[in-house]
Amino acid sequence: MLIRLPNASRCLPSEITPEPVYLSRRRFMAAAAAGVAGSALPGLARARDAASPYDVPAPDDQPAWFTDKLPQAQWKAVDVRGEAITPFQDATHYNNFYEFGPDKGDPADHASAMPTEPWSVVIEGAVAKPGTYSLEDLVQPHRLEERIYRLRCVEAWSMVIPWLGFPLGKLIERAEPTAGAKYVAFQTAQLPEAMPALRSRFSLIDWPYREGLRMDEAMHPLTLMAVGMYGRVLEPQNGAPLRLVVPWKYGFKSIKSIVRISLVEQQPYTTWQDLAPQEYGFYANVNPQVDHPRWSQARERRLPTNLFSTNVRDTLMFNGYADEVASLYQGMDLRRYY
Amino acid sequence: MKHPVWRGAVFLAALAVPLYWLYQAWIFALGPDPGKVLVDRLGQGALVLLLLTLALSPLQWATRWSGWAQVRRQLGLWCFSYACLHLMAYLMFILGLDASQLGRELVERPYIIVGALAWLGLLTMAITSNRWSMRRLGRGWKKLHRIVYGVLGLALLHMLWVVRSDIGLWLLYFSLGAALMLLRLPLLSQRLKRLRRGPIGSPRRAADTSPGA
Numbered sequence: 001m002l003i004r005l006p007n008a009s010r011c012l013p014s015e016i017t018p019e020p021v022y023l024s025r026r027r028f029m030a031a032a033a034a035g036v037a038g039s040a041l042p043g044l045a046r047a048r049d050a051a052s053p054y055d056v057p058a059p060d061d062q063p064a065w066f067t068d069k070l071p072q073a074q075w076k077a078v079d080v081r082g083e084a085i086t087p088f089q090d091a092t093h094y095n096n097f098y099e100f101g102p103d104k105g106d107p108a109d110h111a112s113a114m115p116t117e118p119w120s121v122v123i124e125g126a127v128a129k130p131g132t133y134s135l136e137d138l139v140q141p142h143r144l145e146e147r148i149y150r151l152r153c154v155e156a157w158s159m160v161i162p163w164l165g166f167p168l169g170k171l172i173e174r175a176e177p178t179a180g181a182k183y184v185a186f187q188t189a190q191l192p193e194a195m196p197a198l199r200s201r202f203s204l205i206d207w208p209y210r211e212g213l214r215m216d217e218a219m220h221p222l223t224l225m226a227v228g229m230y231g232r233v234l235e236p237q238n239g240a241p242l243r244l245v246v247p248w249k250y251g252f253k254s255i256k257s258i259v260r261i262s263l264v265e266q267q268p269y270t271t272w273q274d275l276a277p278q279e280y281g282f283y284a285n286v287n288p289q290v291d292h293p294r295w296s297q298a299r300e301r302r303l304p305t306n307l308f309s310t311n312v313r314d315t316l317m318f319n320g321y322a323d324e325v326a327s328l329y330q331g332m333d334l335r336r337y338y
Numbered sequence: 339m340k341h342p343v344w345r346g347a348v349f350l351a352a353l354a355v356p357l358y359w360l361y362q363a364w365i366f367a368l369g370p371d372p373g374k375v376l377v378d379r380l381g382q383g384a385l386v387l388l389l390l391t392l393a394l395s396p397l398q399w400a401t402r403w404s405g406w407a408q409v410r411r412q413l414g415l416w417c418f419s420y421a422c423l424h425l426m427a428y429l430m431f432i433l434g435l436d437a438s439q440l441g442r443e444l445v446e447r448p449y450i451i452v453g454a455l456a457w458l459g460l461l462t463m464a465i466t467s468n469r470w471s472m473r474r475l476g477r478g479w480k481k482l483h484r485i486v487y488g489v490l491g492l493a494l495l496h497m498l499w500v501v502r503s504d505i506g507l508w509l510l511y512f513s514l515g516a517a518l519m520l521l522r523l524p525l526l527s528q529r530l531k532r533l534r535r536g537p538i539g540s541p542r543r544a545a546d547t548s549p550g551a
Contacts, residue, residue, distance in 0.1 A: 093370075094369050303371050
């Protein structure tokens with residue numbers, strides 16, 4: 001499907017700070033502070049990975065279902081104008097994935113224990129073709145597209161991430177939804193052996209993690225099923241092997257490591273809304289005018305920040321995707337349906 | 339004053355911790371959002387120092403070592419210093435030094451109001467922590483400094499309202515705070531004082547260190 005974006009959100013590739021430049025500065029600062037500035041130089045001579053436009057080395061053991069798709073991938077199918085891509089290191093080491101712990105570093109520390117192969121997804125409910133599908137079968141029919149999206153967390157920080165995936169709408173179409181399909185419900189894998197929080201007594205969350213979208217939101221061309229990022233397969237802490245990315249909603253809507261997709265008639269249970277309904281709604285559209293009861297949503301910290309650059313910026317309506325998605329919510333009171 | 343080495347060690351330890359955090363932020367060891375990490379650590383640091391300050395009296399009752407009381411003012415002032423740094427880091431990294439934003443937050447956010455009240459309580463105690471104020475206020479000084487218990491309650495509430503889903507750490511601080519409060523009940527504090535060995539330290543002498551802080 002062709003995605004029409006206004007000129008304002010077109011970006012020149014030259015406007016993105018190249019990752020090695022950014023990383024080498026960080027490394028230089030670190031080395032200089034430690035009094036060994038000379039060690040900064042090897043960082044500049046980083047090997048390029050032929051398969052992707054990013055200077056992030058791909059792991060050797062990427063699965064064939066992914067590497068087979070890479071040569072035909074459509075790079076920069078959607079871009080962000082004038083905003084630097086978040087460094088890979090930050091996007092993979094500053095995560096909310098509560099199954100692995102409440103701290104931002106916990107997912108990177110623990111998620112590698114999650115087995116992501118083989119992986120299968122149950123598609124059920126109001127569809128003509130329900131069943132349990134292997135990940136390979138789910139990905140196979142689709143061409144991978146790179147979508148560079150803003151990611152805005154409800155905690156008022158944000159990143160810019162180059163995802164690789166295919167529209168959720170195409171996956172749903174293949175399952176042939178029937179008349180009763182009004183909403184789509186998603187569920188994350190529930191693996192207590194690999195997920196410390198599922199064994200914790202202090203976690204308030206009722207596992208498994210669940211999320212949902214209205215049918216028109218799910219079918220919207222911006223809504224992505226991601227299997228990769230930065231030209232490589234998803235890291236477990238980022239929701240490998242299959243996750244949702246809904247760029248105009250707060251990050252918690254973009255559910256990770258999906259094992260179940262149900263097309264349903266009623267608005268489905270969603271985890272954060274159940275935990276604190278006065279704080280998190282079903283829609284969770286990024287909206288600078290509707291504050292979280294405990295903090296303002298008017299502005300955000302674009303990561304990475306540092307001691308000298310706090311990078312606080314205004315949050316955009318629908319996270320900057322208002323032209324594409326505002327019509328979905330025409331006539332709705334967004335203060336009530338937050 | 340006795341115990342110069344002990345007092346010096348406490349001073350250096352309390353000073354070294356935030357300096358180390360700053361160094362970590364400088365070398366990018368705090369991740370992509372160092373400002374938020376500093377805000378959280380300084381806030382929890384202030385809470386821990388508050389709990390330590392409140393632990394000094396029970397420790398003294400139980401051990402009759404005079405060194406505990408000798409670092410009380412210092413730890414209290416360190417708690418206030420951490421709270422000031424916490425506030426400054428919040429203004430800088432979370433609000434981006436936007437004054438209009440601060441006004442709105444102060445009006446609209448209960449956890450900011452509660453945090454600000456706790457800071458005002460600490461400020462009151464800090465500016466009356468000198469000898470001159472103690473003499474000036476006389477009996478009222480001890481009464482005034484009982485607001486420390488209110489500050490502990492406000493600080494715990496402030497933190498509870500920031501937690502998103504995992505309350506384990508908060509429960510730990512809460513339990514420690516509750517335990518320190520319980521130890522001040524006459525029933526328990528008398529028992530603690532009886533733990534003292536030897537004839538030194540009559541109940542009367544012990545009374546002048548309790549429950550002032």
